[in-house]
Amino acid sequence: MEQYTNLRAGEKGAYLSIIAYIFLSTLKLIVGYMGDSEALKADGLNNTTDIIASIAVLIGLKISQRPPDDDHRYGHFRAETISSLIASFIMIYVGIEVLITAVKNIMHPINQEPRALTIVVALFSAVVMFAVYKYNIALAKRINSSAVKAAAYDNRSDALVSIGTAIGITAAILGFVIVDTITAFVIGLIIIKTAIEIFKEAVFSLTDGFDPELIASIEKHVADIPRVREVVEVRGRHHASLTLIDVTVCVNPHLNVRDSHAITEQIEKAVQQLDPFATTLVHIEPYEPKAVVICEDDYHF
Structure with a gap:
């Protein structure tokens, strides 16, 4: 290793x-x-x-x-x-x-x-x-x-x-x-x-302190990956020489396991380009757009 x-x-x-x-x-x-x-x-x-x-x-x-x-x-x-x-x-x-x-x-x-x-x-x-x-x-x-x-x-x-x-x-x-x-x-x-x-x-x-600029940079690069609908959360901490990154993203809920796994690999590569010592754990969630609720009062003037 x-x-x-x-x-x-x-x-x-x-x-x-x-x-x-x-x-x-x-x-x-x-x-x-x-x-x-x-x-x-x-x-x-x-x-x-x-x-x-x-x-x-x-x-x-x-x-x-x-x-x-x-x-x-x-x-x-x-x-x-x-x-x-x-x-x-x-x-x-x-x-x-x-x-x-x-x-x-x-x-x-x-x-x-x-x-x-x-x-x-x-x-x-x-x-x-x-x-x-x-x-x-x-x-x-x-x-x-x-x-x-x-x-x-x-x-x-x-x-x-x-x-x-x-x-x-x-x-x-x-x-x-x-x-x-x-x-x-x-x-x-x-x-x-x-x-x-x-x-x-x-x-x-x-105490698990982490560089907020690196977190922001990871969020930006992950959001630019095709088929990533939303970046829910990015967390990081140092484990001596290792950098442990947790990424939660939303993707199309109809993707199969193989396609979802391919996205996680793209995310891991993107993070490693920013930090070659990073080990990334990716959590995939189904993307569900928030419904827009319209009240009847909105139609009264």
Whole structure:
């Protein structure tokens, strides 16, 4: 099944993120402590929890590959979305910890001057994470994976954070030591902002939120199909990488089963052109024009 193949492909993105975060967090924390940079240490701490978030994504992808069973007739695909939700919680926790530490350092400044090496490490990290982001976002679009997309957003956030870290360290070396701590505070805000974006998207999917513009587009395309007399209802929801669409239409009540089935196939093809990951369930009803009731009073003037 294509969905399971896509989920296995998504694991590569999770593994890549884990390996990158283990390497970079170790490098940043060591150099951050040796080079006296609060911003680089905050960035390294962020990456340590990114490891946990990426592991959560990996576990979600693996659970999603379990086949349907007696109490999961649609499969376990939503485990992928739940893993994105867990990742957002972890990121929010880390962001708050970074903010608290930064505020403490602002209130009780530590006279440290970061070493030039910390700038090199921050810029190197930005390049690595941007490369990982490009790989994961392309993979997420190809397999339509919310979990891999969440990981990609996290990768992009980390690349931007590392650039900000390099700027803050540079300012601190030039004599504006407080800028390094302020940068750590900004890093915390960026982490929380990215986490909230991932959280909102996961909750939107888990609560069956759906794009109304796509619904309107499906209604229009289905209504244009020959022999479809009326589009009664179109509903949609996301099941991780799958898009489940329910369409109810009215057709000529005198059509035989074969002709009615042919119409459902046309509808399925029309929906799949709009969303290649869509699985469409079509319900056929007989078309019955509403009778026009004329009251006798209408003839009195």
